Amino acid sequence: MSLLERAVVVLMVMAVLHFSDAAVHKVGDSAGWTTIGNVDYKQWAAAKTFRVGDIIIFKYNAQFHNVMRVTHAMYRTCNVSTPLDTFTTGNDSITITSKGHHFFFCGVPGHCQAGQKVDINVMPHNHLTAPTPFASVSPLAPAIGVPVPSPSKAAPLNVLEGGFDLLGLAMAFIAPFVCGFA
Numbered sequence: 001m002s003l004l005e006r007a008v009v010v011l012m013v014m015a016v017l018h019f020s021d022a023a024v025h026k027v028g029d030s031a032g033w034t035t036i037g038n039v040d041y042k043q044w045a046a047a048k049t050f051r052v053g054d055i056i057i058f059k060y061n062a063q064f065h066n067v068m069r070v071t072h073a074m075y076r077t078c079n080v081s082t083p084l085d086t087f088t089t090g091n092d093s094i095t096i097t098s099k100g101h102h103f104f105f106c107g108v109p110g111h112c113q114a115g116q117k118v119d120i121n122v123m124p125h126n127h128l129t130a131p132t133p134f135a136s137v138s139p140l141a142p143a144i145g146v147p148v149p150s151p152s153k154a155a156p157l158n159v160l161e162g163g164f165d166l167l168g169l170a171m172a173f174i175a176p177f178v179c180g181f182a
Ligand SMILES: [Cu+2]
Pocket: 034, 035, 064, 065, 066, 106, 107, 108, 111, 116
């Protein structure tokens, strides 16, 4: 029982670690991805900490905007000619898979120049402390995997099956009598 409780605690800790691991960043927060209101995406990005595994969401009206992932040179000059990636759904979620700068702008003419551009600087993995709890957890995992609870689980099942067998046996005995009397 204590092992089960321990397993539950370990699973909960792992879940918390997992959820705190990746953050979701909506570009521009409530304003979204737009040219309206002169959203300062530089300021928005500066206030955030981006890490590998985080998700960046661009929310916008797909009729008026899009998202292009570009190189630094293209970002500086708002060069829309050869984007590395183009997203057009209006609700694009992009998972960050590498550290360093990730440059995005809107490819609609004039929008990048108007400031609809964002430089997402992704910090290197700060999970150097994370492997330690995971390493201490992993030796526990086989202990949980060992079928310790199964004998206790199997036992009542056997009893139950035995009970059904006895019942069947009893019915087999009773049946002729019932039939005989009927
Ligand atoms: Cu746009």
